[in-house]
Amino acid sequence: MNKQQNVLIIGAGLCGSLLALRLGQRGYNVSVYEMRQDIRKVDISAGRSINLAFSNRGNKAIKLVGLEHKVKALCIPMYGRMIHDNHGNTFQSNYSGRDHEYINSISRGELNALLLDEAEKHKNVNIYFNKKCKSVDFEKTTARFIDFNTKDEFIEDADIIIATDGAGSALRKSYYLGKKFLFSFSQDYLTHGYKELSILPKENGDYKTYKNALHIWPRGDFMLIALPNLDGSFTVTLFLSYDEGPYNFNNLTTEKMVLEFFQKEFPDALALMPNLVNDFFENPTAPLGTVKCSPWHYKDNTLLMGDSAHAIVPFYGQGMNASFEDVVEFDAVLDTHEGHWDTVFSTYEKTRKKDTDAIADLAIDNFHEMKAHTANPIFQEKRKLEMALEKSFPDDYSSKYSLVTFNEHIGYREAMLKGRAQDKAILNMLADGELNANDDLATVLEKVKKETQNILEDDKIAGLK
Amino acid sequence: MNKQQNVLIIGAGLCGSLLALRLGQRGYNVSVYEMRQDIRKVDISAGRSINLAFSNRGNKAIKLVGLEHKVKALCIPMYGRMIHDNHGNTFQSNYSGRDHEYINSISRGELNALLLDEAEKHKNVNIYFNKKCKSVDFEKTTARFIDFNTKDEFIEDADIIIATDGAGSALRKSYYLGKKFLFSFSQDYLTHGYKELSILPKENGDYKTYKNALHIWPRGDFMLIALPNLDGSFTVTLFLSYDEGPYNFNNLTTEKMVLEFFQKEFPDALALMPNLVNDFFENPTAPLGTVKCSPWHYKDNTLLMGDSAHAIVPFYGQGMNASFEDVVEFDAVLDTHEGHWDTVFSTYEKTRKKDTDAIADLAIDNFHEMKAHTANPIFQEKRKLEMALEKSFPDDYSSKYSLVTFNEHIGYREAMLKGRAQDKAILNMLADGELNANDDLATVLEKVKKETQNILEDDKIAGLK
Numbered sequence: 001m002n003k004q005q006n007v008l009i010i011g012a013g014l015c016g017s018l019l020a021l022r023l024g025q026r027g028y029n030v031s032v033y034e035m036r037q038d039i040r041k042v043d044i045s046a047g048r049s050i051n052l053a054f055s056n057r058g059n060k061a062i063k064l065v066g067l068e069h070k071v072k073a074l075c076i077p078m079y080g081r082m083i084h085d086n087h088g089n090t091f092q093s094n095y096s097g098r099d100h101e102y103i104n105s106i107s108r109g110e111l112n113a114l115l116l117d118e119a120e121k122h123k124n125v126n127i128y129f130n131k132k133c134k135s136v137d138f139e140k141t142t143a144r145f146i147d148f149n150t151k152d153e154f155i156e157d158a159d160i161i162i163a164t165d166g167a168g169s170a171l172r173k174s175y176y177l178g179k180k181f182l183f184s185f186s187q188d189y190l191t192h193g194y195k196e197l198s199i200l201p202k203e204n205g206d207y208k209t210y211k212n213a214l215h216i217w218p219r220g221d222f223m224l225i226a227l228p229n230l231d232g233s234f235t236v237t238l239f240l241s242y243d244e245g246p247y248n249f250n251n252l253t254t255e256k257m258v259l260e261f262f263q264k265e266f267p268d269a270l271a272l273m274p275n276l277v278n279d280f281f282e283n284p285t286a287p288l289g290t291v292k293c294s295p296w297h298y299k300d301n302t303l304l305m306g307d308s309a310h311a312i313v314p315f316y317g318q319g320m321n322a323s324f325e326d327v328v329e330f331d332a333v334l335d336t337h338e339g340h341w342d343t344v345f346s347t348y349e350k351t352r353k354k355d356t357d358a359i360a361d362l363a364i365d366n367f368h369e370m371k372a373h374t375a376n377p378i379f380q381e382k383r384k385l386e387m388a389l390e391k392s393f394p395d396d397y398s399s400k401y402s403l404v405t406f407n408e409h410i411g412y413r414e415a416m417l418k419g420r421a422q423d424k425a426i427l428n429m430l431a432d433g434e435l436n437a438n439d440d441l442a443t444v445l446e447k448v449k450k451e452t453q454n455i456l457e458d459d460k461i462a463g464l465k
Numbered sequence: 466m467n468k469q470q471n472v473l474i475i476g477a478g479l480c481g482s483l484l485a486l487r488l489g490q491r492g493y494n495v496s497v498y499e500m501r502q503d504i505r506k507v508d509i510s511a512g513r514s515i516n517l518a519f520s521n522r523g524n525k526a527i528k529l530v531g532l533e534h535k536v537k538a539l540c541i542p543m544y545g546r547m548i549h550d551n552h553g554n555t556f557q558s559n560y561s562g563r564d565h566e567y568i569n570s571i572s573r574g575e576l577n578a579l580l581l582d583e584a585e586k587h588k589n590v591n592i593y594f595n596k597k598c599k600s601v602d603f604e605k606t607t608a609r610f611i612d613f614n615t616k617d618e619f620i621e622d623a624d625i626i627i628a629t630d631g632a633g634s635a636l637r638k639s640y641y642l643g644k645k646f647l648f649s650f651s652q653d654y655l656t657h658g659y660k661e662l663s664i665l666p667k668e669n670g671d672y673k674t675y676k677n678a679l680h681i682w683p684r685g686d687f688m689l690i691a692l693p694n695l696d697g698s699f700t701v702t703l704f705l706s707y708d709e710g711p712y713n714f715n716n717l718t719t720e721k722m723v724l725e726f727f728q729k730e731f732p733d734a735l736a737l738m739p740n741l742v743n744d745f746f747e748n749p750t751a752p753l754g755t756v757k758c759s760p761w762h763y764k765d766n767t768l769l770m771g772d773s774a775h776a777i778v779p780f781y782g783q784g785m786n787a788s789f790e791d792v793v794e795f796d797a798v799l800d801t802h803e804g805h806w807d808t809v810f811s812t813y814e815k816t817r818k819k820d821t822d823a824i825a826d827l828a829i830d831n832f833h834e835m836k837a838h839t840a841n842p843i844f845q846e847k848r849k850l851e852m853a854l855e856k857s858f859p860d861d862y863s864s865k866y867s868l869v870t871f872n873e874h875i876g877y878r879e880a881m882l883k884g885r886a887q888d889k890a891i892l893n894m895l896a897d898g899e900l901n902a903n904d905d906l907a908t909v910l911e912k913v914k915k916e917t918q919n920i921l922e923d924d925k926i927a928g929l930k
Contacts, residue, residue: 420927
């Protein structure tokens with residue numbers, strides 16, 4: 001097998017730089033072209049470092065490339081959701097009843113920089129910045145770029161091209177516009193957009209609110225969240241409708257209205273954000289979209305991976321984790337079929353797509369769960385019961401959240417089917433009075449398992465998924 | 466209110482010509498531009514007249530424009546599915562237990578011609594052919610056309626533009642490429658394509674097989690269907706995977722293979738089709754796709770209607786019916802909000818989109834039902850039970866098929882939710898032995914109603930739709 005094959009990767013974001021590192025480790029000649037400047041040379045000021053939730057599926061990939069300890073040093077554990085009500089009261093809802101299961105806040109920039117550094121340690125990996133891909137000729141396996149410095153356009157040739165260029169992928173656009181094969185494609189926007197804000201550190205560098213949680217201010221139709229950064233700040237994100245409700249992104253146009261909105265809905269957050277108005281009017285409002293498509297590859301020439309194949313909304317904290325898991329799955333397919341790119345690409349899509357479709361749908365579910373259900377009594381009762389089950393029967397029960405986030409040995413689709421059935425079972429048994437808080441937990445576990453199984457079997461007989 | 470407003474309609478297919486007629490009746494100045502030549506001047510030879518299933522929802526629109534009797538004369542009633550097995554055995558499965566409920570085979574060309582004739586009877590309606598829309602400037606409310614005869618390009622201005630230009634809509638493409646607003650969009654292709662074939666009339670003009678049914682040869686992974694035409698022929702359609710299975714569109718490349726495939730799978734159909742090989746290699750293979758999008762309109766300037774907003778696969782026989790129902794719904798919104806186009810467009814989308822999304826999903830369901838489930842014993846038992854319920858309790862029970870097809874007073878979404886819950890209830894009760902063929906029908910009805918209600922309530926509590 002010819003390991004001297006030239007692999008061209010479009011995009012040196014999280015997925016692209018991890019893939020470059022892994023393919024570098026495997027011995028391929030890897031060239032990566034990134035449209036942005038080198039993130040390692042950009043000054044990221046306090047409170048503006050966008051952070052992400054890093055968890056088990058992502059860590060599987062980080063272990064694969066041998067960086068577990070280096071990445072751990074960048075992580076801030078978040079053990080649960082810290083829910084803030086309208087009056088500033090808080091309560092914590094853990095992500096799991098098992099103490100060793102938690103998610104982590106991590107800086108996108110620092111993680112990306114680490115991956116770039118590690119990739120470049122391989123002589124057979126070269127990364128070029130400020131070079132934007134304009135289109136891909138997927139029949140000739142060539143990509144056209146423009147150099148942002150020189151404004152020159154140039155064409156690169158490769159044995160295979162993998163696009164990890166995100167939700168606005170140039171390769172995906174070439175598939176769509178090329179009309180050389182039937183290309184299924186969807187882009188779905190939520191009615192809500194988002195805007196990043198910040199809680200800066202205290203003067204002594206301390207955190208202004210509890211560090212080890214994902215803070216949520218759920219308000220039914222909208223919400224605010226905050227994740228900690230290593231420098232003592234929090235990155236805060238407002239999720240709000242563009243045009244519905246008394247306050248929305250289209251009508252929050254004055255300082256007075258923004259302050260009035262936060263005073264009414266998020267008074268405790270406002271108290272920590274003297275910089276609110278400045279952030280609000282300086283930072284852009286961005287849309288929230290889901291992208292799905294198929295096929296992900298063209299013959300043995302080109303492949304979409306990460307967000308370019310399956311961009312999702314951020315509400316399950318799984319965007320990066322899913323893209324990292326792509327690399328693990330791709331690597332496993334390479335172990336079996338290396339040298340036969342057509343088989344590698346088609347096998348990878350066949351095993352992987354059902355799972356990325358599932359996490360896309362789960363992320364939409366969680367949008368509604370976070371902004372509304374977290375404040376709903378029956379939902380809170382379900383969470384309490386599930387925490388108790390996970391604590392008492394750590395080997396026997398996992399909630400939907402745990403299945404998705406901490407059970408990296410099963411796929412997203414299996415986690416979704418089982419998790420949704422469990423949720424349905426518990427919510428209905430609570431509503432019907434068939435379960436209650438004083439029941440013996442072993443009995444509860446038995447009932448939940450039985451009813452979950454019934455639900456899955458009924459769906460199967462009805463031909464539903 | 467100024468009724469002298471100029472409405473430009475792009476596309477004079479079934480939806481566009483019906484809309485032109487209705488808006489003409491309402492007094493608008495209507496100009497319709499169609500890319501094809503005038504269908505009334507084209508010779509449609511025997512066996513090539515593509516036919517459609519016309520049913521209650523479509524008839525609602527035909528009644529609205531006063532053409533019920535003229536359309537009835539074009540219809541051939543189909544009372545049920547005539548199922549053909551591999552050995553040429555047949556059995557009929559009716560569409561309803563109520564004798565007055567059936568669907569109709571109708572020629573697309575003849576129905577379209579009638580609507581064009583009727584629209585042109587209005588002095589305020591003008592229809593132009595051979596003029597293809599290239600793009601729409603939805604901010605200026607202008608459309609650019611090319612005249613296929615003169616090759617001239619020209620721009621038309623209007624007060625409002627409504628695009629009824631089908632699955633490949635120019636207006637929808639302008640929305641997508643314009644990037645002036647967040648446009649959610651999906652195109653989803655099935656793995657299967659289709660090819661039209663024909664059963665010609667006997668020499669004396671008689672039908673070669675039973676006239677008043679929709680014939681189906683279900684084979685699990687693929688199927689053949691046939692609908693009657695007024696001239697004694699049947700239009701036959703083969704639905705088959707492009708590349709999966711022992712026989713597929715990609716490998717059926719020789720006369721020998723086509724004959725071998727039909728001899729093995731459809732021997733009784735082959736006996737009626739001496740023209741098979743000729744049809745097979747002369748007629749194109751076409752893809753099957755679903756299109757959804759949102760928003761359907763831009764401010765008070767432009768609107769998508771019919772297939773341009775929601776193209777669906779043909780398996781529920783509802784494509785034309787859904788587009789005709791669009792016109793009924795649009796007309797009802799006009800009754801309330803005429804003169805305020807922005808409100809008309811947004812109200813219309815708000816009330817209508819949930820239903821067209823539902824029929825798109827139902828049509829995919831029916832693809833699987835037709836090619837596979839119709840040959841499945843438990844499914845056949847369900848259908849038998851439902852026919853008995855509809856016959857004995859005509860006012861109290863309607864199957865999913867009846868809810869979708871014959872209950873035009875409820876929307877597709879309501880029909881889908883109730884119909885799917887009923888199917889799930891019956892299939893599970895049959896599988897669990899809770900229902901059986903000897904039960905008293907009144908008891909069966911009670912059980913089915915109760916279990917359907919339970920399923921709907923459980924889904925509601927779990928936050929599912």
